[in-house]
Amino acid sequence: MLDRSEVRESYAGRKVMITGGLGFIGSNLARELVGFGSHVTIVDSMLPNYGARLGNVSDIRDVIDLNISDIRDTHSLQHLLRGHDVIFNLAGQTSHLDSMTNPYTDLEINCASQLSLLETCREVNPHARIVFASTRQIYGRPRYLPVDEDHPIQPVDVNGINKTAGEWYHMLYGRVHGMNVTALRLTNTYGPRMRIADARQTFLGLWVRAVVKGEEITVLGSGTQLRDFTFIDDAVHAFLLAGADPRADGRVYNVGGGPPISLRDLAEMVIELAGGGTYAFAPFSADLKVIDIGDYYADASRIRSELGWEPTTPLEEGLARTIAFYRSEELSQWLEDHD
Amino acid sequence: MLDRSEVRESYAGRKVMITGGLGFIGSNLARELVGFGSHVTIVDSMLPNYGARLGNVSDIRDVIDLNISDIRDTHSLQHLLRGHDVIFNLAGQTSHLDSMTNPYTDLEINCASQLSLLETCREVNPHARIVFASTRQIYGRPRYLPVDEDHPIQPVDVNGINKTAGEWYHMLYGRVHGMNVTALRLTNTYGPRMRIADARQTFLGLWVRAVVKGEEITVLGSGTQLRDFTFIDDAVHAFLLAGADPRADGRVYNVGGGPPISLRDLAEMVIELAGGGTYAFAPFSADLKVIDIGDYYADASRIRSELGWEPTTPLEEGLARTIAFYRSEELSQWLEDHD
Numbered sequence: 001m002l003d004r005s006e007v008r009e010s011y012a013g014r015k016v017m018i019t020g021g022l023g024f025i026g027s028n029l030a031r032e033l034v035g036f037g038s039h040v041t042i043v044d045s046m047l048p049n050y051g052a053r054l055g056n057v058s059d060i061r062d063v064i065d066l067n068i069s070d071i072r073d074t075h076s077l078q079h080l081l082r083g084h085d086v087i088f089n090l091a092g093q094t095s096h097l098d099s100m101t102n103p104y105t106d107l108e109i110n111c112a113s114q115l116s117l118l119e120t121c122r123e124v125n126p127h128a129r130i131v132f133a134s135t136r137q138i139y140g141r142p143r144y145l146p147v148d149e150d151h152p153i154q155p156v157d158v159n160g161i162n163k164t165a166g167e168w169y170h171m172l173y174g175r176v177h178g179m180n181v182t183a184l185r186l187t188n189t190y191g192p193r194m195r196i197a198d199a200r201q202t203f204l205g206l207w208v209r210a211v212v213k214g215e216e217i218t219v220l221g222s223g224t225q226l227r228d229f230t231f232i233d234d235a236v237h238a239f240l241l242a243g244a245d246p247r248a249d250g251r252v253y254n255v256g257g258g259p260p261i262s263l264r265d266l267a268e269m270v271i272e273l274a275g276g277g278t279y280a281f282a283p284f285s286a287d288l289k290v291i292d293i294g295d296y297y298a299d300a301s302r303i304r305s306e307l308g309w310e311p312t313t314p315l316e317e318g319l320a321r322t323i324a325f326y327r328s329e330e331l332s333q334w335l336e337d338h339d
Numbered sequence: 340m341l342d343r344s345e346v347r348e349s350y351a352g353r354k355v356m357i358t359g360g361l362g363f364i365g366s367n368l369a370r371e372l373v374g375f376g377s378h379v380t381i382v383d384s385m386l387p388n389y390g391a392r393l394g395n396v397s398d399i400r401d402v403i404d405l406n407i408s409d410i411r412d413t414h415s416l417q418h419l420l421r422g423h424d425v426i427f428n429l430a431g432q433t434s435h436l437d438s439m440t441n442p443y444t445d446l447e448i449n450c451a452s453q454l455s456l457l458e459t460c461r462e463v464n465p466h467a468r469i470v471f472a473s474t475r476q477i478y479g480r481p482r483y484l485p486v487d488e489d490h491p492i493q494p495v496d497v498n499g500i501n502k503t504a505g506e507w508y509h510m511l512y513g514r515v516h517g518m519n520v521t522a523l524r525l526t527n528t529y530g531p532r533m534r535i536a537d538a539r540q541t542f543l544g545l546w547v548r549a550v551v552k553g554e555e556i557t558v559l560g561s562g563t564q565l566r567d568f569t570f571i572d573d574a575v576h577a578f579l580l581a582g583a584d585p586r587a588d589g590r591v592y593n594v595g596g597g598p599p600i601s602l603r604d605l606a607e608m609v610i611e612l613a614g615g616g617t618y619a620f621a622p623f624s625a626d627l628k629v630i631d632i633g634d635y636y637a638d639a640s641r642i643r644s645e646l647g648w649e650p651t652t653p654l655e656e657g658l659a660r661t662i663a664f665y666r667s668e669e670l671s672q673w674l675e676d677h678d
Contacts, residue, residue, distance in 0.1 A: 100515065103454055103508075111450065111504065115442055115497075152491040157515075158454075161507045165450065168500045169442075176439065176496075176629050290515050 001308030002245050007237075010244040012037040017084040019043045019071055019117070020052070020091035024194045024201060025133065025186075027056035029088060029236045034060045043080055043091070045070035050093060051195045055333065071113045077120045084125060086243040089117065089170075090133040092163070095200040096291055099159035110162035118173045126179060129249075131242045134167040134183040135160075136256065136298060145226075146260075146299035149185070149252050157291040167252070174250045182248040184238055187256030187298050191232030191318060192325035197335045204229070204266075208319075209334075210277070211270055212326045217279035220288065223264030228256045228297040231318035234311035241307045248307060257300030258311060273320045340647030341584050346576075349583040351376040356423040358382045358410055358456070359391070359430035363533045363540060364472065364525075366395035368427060368575045373399045382419055382430070384409035389432060390534045394672065410452045416459045423464060425582040428456065428509075429472040431502070434539040435630055438498035445501050453505035457512045465518060468588075470581045473506040473522040474499075475595065475637060484565075485599075485638035488524070488591050496630040506591070513589045521587040523577055526595030526637050530571030530657060531664035536674045543568070543605075547658075548673075549616070550609055551665045556618035559627065562603030567595045567636040570657035573650035580646045587646060596639030597654060612659045 002010070016033050020026045021042030033040050040060075046052045046068055057064060069076040071091045081087070092110055093099065099106035114132075121128060139147050140154035155161050167183045174181035188202050195201040196209040203220070210217045230238075238255045242248040261269070271277040284292060303309040313321075326334065341349065355372050359365045360381030372379050379399075385391045385407055396403065408415040410430045420426070431449055432438065438445035453471075460467060478486050479493035494500050506522045513520035527541045534540040535548040542559070549556045569577075577594045581587040600608070603618075610616040623631060642648040652660075665673065 103458060104451075107451060107454055112443075112446060115446055119442060153493070155507065156511070158508070158511065161504050161511065164507075165500050165504045168494065168503075169497070172495075172497065172500065 002241065007240050007244050008036045011240070013039070014085045015039045015041070015083055016086045016088065017041045017043060017080070018088045018090060022046065022052035022054065022056055023090065024051050024056070025189060025232065025235055026088070026090045027193060028191070028232050029239055030057060030064060031060055032236050032240065034063055041065040041067060041080070041084065043067045043069060043071065045091070049200060051201060056193050071117055072108050074116045074120060077117060078124060081117070081121050081128070082124045084128055086129045086131070087121065088131050088239055088243065089114070092133060093159065096137065096157045096159045097287060098200065099157055099162070100287065100291065103158040106158050106162050110159065111165040114166035115169050118169055118179070122173060122177055122179060126177070129180045129243050130170065130182070131239055132167060132170045132181065132183045134185045134252070135163050136185050136187045136254070136296060138164040138167065138185065139296070141293045142296055145295060146257065146297050147254070148299040149254055149302055156293060171250070171252065180249050182242040182250070183252045184242060184255045185252065186230065186235060187254070187296070188227055188229045189232060189235045190229055191322050194232070194322070196326065207267065207270055208322055208326055211274040212323060212331060214277070217267050217270065217277065218282050219263050219267050219279050220282055220284050221263070223262060223267070223281060225263050226260040226295040226297055227263065227266070228258045228260050229315055229318070230256050230258060230311060231313035234313055238303060238309050241309055245307050251306065253303035253307070254298040254300045255303060255309070256298030258315060260297035261315065269316065270319060270323070273316065274323050341580065346579050346583050347375045350579070352378070353424045354378045354380070354422055355425045355427065356380045356382060356419070357427045357429060359472075361385065361391035361393065361395055362429065363390050364528060364571065364574055365427070365429045366532060367530070367571050368578055369396060369403060370399055371575050371579065373402055380404040380406060380419070380423065382406045382408060382410065384430070388437070388539060390540060395532055410456055411447050413455045413459060416456060417463060420456070420460050420467070421463045423467055425468045425470070426460065427470050427578055427582065428453070431472060432498065435476065435496045435498045436626065437539065438496055438501070439626065439630065442497040445497050449498065449501035450504045454508050457508055457518070461512060461516055461518060465516070468519045468582050469509065469521070470578055471506060471509045471520065471522045473524045473591070474502050475524050475526045475593070475635060477503040477506065477524065478635070480632045481635055484634060485596065485636050486593070487638040488593055488641055495632060510589070510591065519588050521581040521589070522591045523581060523594045524591065525569065525574060526593070526635070527566055527568045528571060528574045529568055530661050532571070533661070535665065546606065546609055547661055547665055550613040551662060551670065553616070556606050556609065556616065557621050558602050558606050558618050559621055559623050560602070562601060562606070562620055564602050565599040565634040565636055566602065566605070567597045567599050568654055568657070569595050569597060569650065570652035573652055577642060577648050580648055584646050590645065592642035592646070593637040593639045594642060594648070595637030597650060599636035600654065608655065609658060609662070612655065613662050
């Protein structure tokens with residue numbers, strides 16, 4: 001297994017592409033890679049409401065290649081995919097609710113574009129390492145807990161169906177066409193630069209926003225629901241490991257598995273860390289209720305044992321750093337799509 | 340549970356649409372519905388190689404509405420979907436191998452078009468009964484046998500991934516939007532009017548063709564692989580039941596479950612029924628091997644117990660009728676796409 005210095009060295013001087021690189025996870029990954037001495041190309045569509053912000057890369061803007069284009073555009077993909085050693089494929093639509101009201105867009109981005117990215121890559125850059133950002137949403141309502149990678153796939157919303165297809169295309173192109181692919185099934189990634197304008201990335205964004213603005217946190221449901229969370233630095237390290245370690249080739253990994261916590265306890269933790277605040281319960285809206293998955297937490301023992309991934313930031317610390325980040329920022333810029 | 344006369348009566352005077360209605364199963368279904376006194380509309384794209392033949396409905400051509408259009412065309416769907424009581428949604432690309440060489444087409448037909456059909460139907464005809472032709476291919480390599488409907492979904496090819504998404508969209512629109520949907524996961528349906536020009540529907544088509552032409556049957560692999568088969572009349576009856584019985588609403592059913600037979604025994608049965616012939620083994624080609632699923636046979640006890648479906652045609656009888664059909668036909672017309 002690769003230790004942190006080996007991971008760092010493996011990226012030095014390498015050409016790395018990040019789709020969705022202006023978003024929350026992509027921009028944090030880009031910053032780390034720049035520190036490692038990689039040549040980073042970001043491809044991002046800057047679609048509204050998806051989390052892309054130029055401000056996310058303002059500090060590394062001069063040393064990266066930034067290409068604003070949509071991965072639905074196969075002609076630019078033909079050009080853009082060439083020559084990269086590693087492709088972190090994070091471009092996606094993440095909102096479950098948006099996927100229900102605008103299913104075509106979700107299908108195009110999360111399903112059709114993934115297929116065309118793979119087909120194009122097979123043609124112009126078949127030996128690239130590809131790491132795909134998948135999601136725990138594809139499991140649907142857990143049949144058992146914690147959920148490991150062998151848990152049946154049974155998504156409950158359009159987003160989950162399309163992300164399933166997107167992940168499966170990746171693994172298929174690995175198995176059938178010999179491409180080097182890994183999928184990471186992410187769980188509630190949070191931290192600085194997460195979207196807080198709405199719940200499109202995780203509901204926790206809204207909570208951080210509320211507590212920083214001195215507003216009340218709204219807990220949907222009874223507050224007993226269990227979830228696990230991954231701090232951004234730990235999620236980024238999982239991507240870096242998956243892109244560097246040949247053992248990840250052809251593998252699917254859960255990234256999560258922090259100690260599960262109920263939403264009520266989480267709300268109280270957030271308020272305590274913020275030094276004050278209140279929360280209140282509200283029922284699920286009908287459109288959320290029907291796609292809710294109940295309790296979820298991941299078994300991440302596979303990535304721990306195979307790649308040596310260990311999350312290093314406890315929830316309290318990660319939340320404290322997140323709250324501190326948004327307290328130090330001009331908040332209004334985080335409530336708009338672009339800057 | 341509905342007996343056959345109740346099923347027949349339930350379709351009398353009803354408006355029924357069949358997508359893919361010029362194909363093997365669709366045309367047999369249309370003929371039965373015409374006999375029941377339904378007003379049948381067939382929508383078919385007549386895409387080459389997918390099994391559509393005008394000759395399949397020549398005997399009922401005057402009493403059906405035939406609309407040549409592609410379900411990828413959302414504008415015609417807006418018009419066509421209105422007013423039907425039951426929609427049998429059979430339009431699909433069935434070839435596993437084609438899906439690997441032309442994945443975009445498979446995605447458009449089996450995945451994207453299904454979503455637009457459902458979205459459009461939700462808008463213009465939300466109370467229609469919809470019965471979707473799914474496939475056992477979505478299970479992938481069986482983890483246990485016989486395969487029931489709770490078996491994990493893990494397709495091994497692009498066709499399986501896209502058919503999974505198509506089925507899941509249907510069930511989701513039932514669960515979330517209250518539409519009346521049923522999915523039938525079909526297994527090796529065979530019989531008169533099956534495609535015998537190639538193996539795009541089932542390999543058995545090629546075998547029937549060989550034996551009728553006096554050529555050698557090619558058995559891929561060792562001949563020990565197990566499969567089950569459904570005679571066309573029994574498959575049609577499953578569709579009719581699913582469209583008529585409210586208990587089918589929101590349900591997924593395996594259609595199959597005949598006694599499993601090895602490919603070697605099947606080849607010998609076909610030859611015996613044909614009154615002569617030979618067979619030989621050949622290895623899988625590399626592109627077939629990688630998407631092969633090994634043994635498969637279905638547990639169809641759910642549709643038996645819930646809808647009272649009982650296959651009535653034993654394999655020997657079905658094969659004999661199939662061979663007799665093609666012996667009575669001008670064979671060359673079955674080796675071309677259109678007529």
